[in-house]
Amino acid sequence: MNGDAVIEVTALMLIDEFRHYSAPKSHGESFADPSIGDAGGLLRSNLSLLSQHDSSWQELRTEARRQLISDAVRYTSAYRKVELIANRDEAPIIMAGHQPSLFHSGVWFKNFVLDSLGKSHDAVAINLVIDNDAASGSSIRVPTIDKTCGEYVYQTVRYDRFGGGVPYEQTVITDRKRFDHFDEAVAAVVAPIIPHPLVNKLWQHAREAVERCGVAGCALAQARHALEGDIGLSTLEIPLGVVCRSQAFAKFLLMMLSDLPRFQEIYNSETEYYREVHGIRSSSHPVPNLASDGGDVDGHWYEAPIWLYSDAAPQRHAGWVKRTSTELILSNRMGLECRVSLDQSPAAAVEQLAMANTSELKIRPRALLTTMYARLVLSDLFLHGIGGGKYDQLGDRIAERFFGIDPPQFMVVSATVQLPGDSPSDLDARIRELKRKIRDVRFNPERFRDEADFDPVFLAEKRTLLDSVPFQDEHWLKTDKREWHKRVESINERLASQLEHVAANLQNELANAIRRRGSLAVLKSREHPFCIFPIDTLVETYKRLLA
Incomplete structure (x- = not known):
């Protein structure tokens, strides 16, 4: 075998370390890896694996999960009926998560799978609202027919005057009139194609939700979840921002921050390896490397995989950490800062960090750290979409090296639902x-x-x-x-x-x-927002795929 052949074979072997996922291309097709029918076996395998972690992990999981269910019940009860299995504290937890946006119908299928698996396996099903991601805008792009040429084209419809650039939990609605009539605007645009889009039912809930919170991310997520309740789904829901205020999350975060230089070395080396294997040239994909800065005369700053922002300063900025002999300093190096004393018990340090996570300083994990916490601590089985499944394999390698434990396996779920009509x-x-x-x-x-x-x-x-x-x-x-x-x-x-x-x-x-x-x-794009489809079409398609 010549040298080029050896290199090619080695590259293929490296790529095989990572699983490959691709979205289904045709209407009415789903993707699940492993299959939905194998979810029970995967859940049992994960439960067995997680039970083998040491006592400190078991204590953290017990504390975090009880708090999670309590908070999720309280949060969900504010806007819809809650149905729970009797032994909820001992039941397994199946979890999924996504940004609170008007995502496409393939993403929404994941919520139906979550509900189905929860009911099938007597598990608590919880959807984690990733409200710390930066909102891309306050509009959706929907198809219509151009009257001048008779062709299908996109038209943008806004639910607020402007938006984006700040986390979903910070996207305060500024134009209530526009928001309140968004469903009418969408229905009018898609009318030549879809006469009865579900946005009308969805927006009845959205108008109620925005009265409660005034924030787009909150309103969109609660409206969708309330509509799911109307359909018969029995899941709980909780924003990541609520989860981050718990002492369990503070304890998990301190595990990483207290040994940040080692974590950063592992994080960066595994990210570089992922890029090499997949032939990725961009330094920002799948995630940027974490930086360090020794320019401060008082110590060395290390970038952590967290965001820091506040209600007063809603733009996300990287969180940096400096450790002195007496304290950990968390800062965005632009005015937001908190200090955690090390001259006290570990429990006191955890409480101090948890108490610092307020509206005046929001400490939020980035993507890989979010799913590490969700999968290692909060849940027993996590459902990813296509993108999350690809990138979380990197998170598994980081978690395995840093924490010294085997991460539980996850499922990847997606579907393709298209509007009726000829295919390109x-x-x-x-x-x-x-x-x-x-x-x-x-x-x-x-x-x-x-x-x-x-x-x-x-x-x-x-x-x-x-x-x-x-x-x-x-x-x-x-x-x-x-x-x-x-x-x-x-x-x-x-x-x-x-x-x-x-x-x-x-x-x-x-x-x-x-x-x-x-x-x-x-x-025929699979990326159309779920709210433009007829609700019966989507529900019937999802039920058939689940069957």
């Missing part, structure tokens, strides 16, 4: 045929003899030339080959000059087919 792939064969014909006009014009009055002399000469191709005869000279090429090209040009009208018609038909394909691609 239906045009692929015709587009390929048109491209071939356009090429034939130039290189095989004789195939269009019915479209023009060709000189039979040229047709006969080309047949003769093609019957005596010089490339297969070793006695032909290079000059002869060049002359053969020139003569064939000259005949083709003469014949093709009589097919300009044919070429123009073909080009026009190809442009129309490509434009139509792009139009249908808009219609």
